[in-house]
Amino acid sequence: MSQEKKFEVAIVGGGIAGVTLAIALHYRSIPVTLYEQASAFGEIGAGVSFSPNAVQAMKVCHQGIFEAFEKVCTRNMWPSKQKVWFDYLNGSEDAVNGVGEDGFAFTISNSLGQNGVHRAHFLEEMVKLVPKDITKFRKRLQSITENSNGRLVMSFEDGTSAEADAVIGCDGIKSRVRQTIVGADHPSARPSYTHKYAYRGLVPMEDAIAAIGEERAQNSCMHMGPDGHILTFPVNHGEILNIVAFKTTADDWPDSQRLTKPAEQKDLLRDFEGYGPNIIKLLKLTKPNLDIWAIFDTGDHPVPTFYKGRVCIVGDAAHATSPHHGAGAGFCIEDSAVMAELLADKRVKSQTDLEAVFATFDAERRPRGHWLVQSSRRVGDCYEWRAEGIGRDFGKMEAEINERNGVIANVDVSKMCEHAREELGKRLV
Ligand code: FAD
Missing domain, CATH: 3.30.9.60 (D-Amino Acid Oxidase; Chain A, domain 2)
Structure with missing residues (x-):
């Protein structure tokens, strides 16, 4: 444990959300371990593009993430x-x-x-920033319980277990951590x-x-x-x-x-x-x-809360979206930026402060995350001339897409984090 932070954070899942969060926490001297079910970090061989909000969030998480992105990023050629x-x-x-x-x-x-990257290449570059000793592979989370010392115990499919003071689920669209929070039978447990x-x-x-x-x-x-x-x-x-x-x-x-x-x-x-x-x-x-x-x-059944106690969800685990805005991964990185800045706040010192961090994260991130999921459905229908009130009217389509994209891109991620820290202050008193 660090001298300032008397708690340990576990991240479950090593996709874009988990890796950016692990880097952001590690370089803020927050004790963190990442548990990934696969035997190595890996992304599919496909493209992913990032809008300006995502690029800002990379810089807030860690300058190295932005540099990794710049190294592999391709823009329009003309x-x-x-x-x-x-x-x-x-x-x-x-x-x-x-x-x-x-x-x-x-x-x-x-x-x-347009800022396009090959997913696998971007992850490969980012992973260079993750120290080997904070990553545990072949750890597929099954359940989370609390022991008599108030620590959270994660049980994995291989029969092993590990302890932490907080668990952050970055385990994607089929998140096991989400199921732990809302209950396996809740409608939002599954996408x-x-x-x-x-x-x-x-x-x-x-x-x-x-x-x-x-x-x-x-x-x-x-x-x-x-x-x-x-x-x-x-x-x-x-x-x-x-x-x-x-x-x-x-x-x-x-x-x-x-x-x-x-x-x-x-x-x-x-x-x-x-x-x-x-x-x-x-x-x-x-x-x-x-x-x-x-x-x-997660649009039919938005997750009613992103946290329960000292367990929280981030990225697709919290707000899995269709890809029509090209912003799902960008929102994962925004989440990581806000979460890292909250946990790094000097007033957050011990296990007892962690629930306030997650409550603040939930309040700050849930409305924006859920909005993206619905808005993405809407623009996807615009592109296919199925959107009510738009049809094939390209003028209306352009106006609506511009307005919605503006909500995504025209933000100040540093101010977002600053606002979250102000709200955290109200919960810590
Ligand atoms: P994931 O990438 O799913 O990572 C989850 C990780 O958790 C995985 O490594 C998995 O192995 C691990 N895991 C799962 N369960 C467990 C468990 N029980 N225990 C341990 N580990 C576990 N977004 C954009 O911003 N721009 C785009 O252009 C874009 N294009 C897209 C195109 C398509 C076709 C699709 C489907 C999505 C697109 N997205 C895009 C969305 C983006 O891909 C996702 O939002 C993002 O990759 C989600 O990252 P994540 O880390 O939350 O989840």
């Missing part, structure tokens, strides 16, 4: 598109009046434009299907340029259509194009335990039949065997 988040295009064949030749509809910009699924692909940039030309391949695009949309952005310093193709379905997902299922390129092409020639050419660049990702979220 100088004229540095502030462009996405160019929105009508990707369906029946282009409506008022859109440009290749279906250009409108542009959404922000102060940093639900948004009736959208996605195909993901990474394709060589030179092939993408040959298929759809430099402007569309080298810069981020959102190709819209009825009941489906395809987003693309460059990663790997422009060598690779990240493609994610979303489809809405009335069907249920067959197995909520498994959020992916194997598919073939012909399924993808069937789903986007009738879309414009650029889309078809792009989709044909994907591999013959693909995975379909079910998009689940």
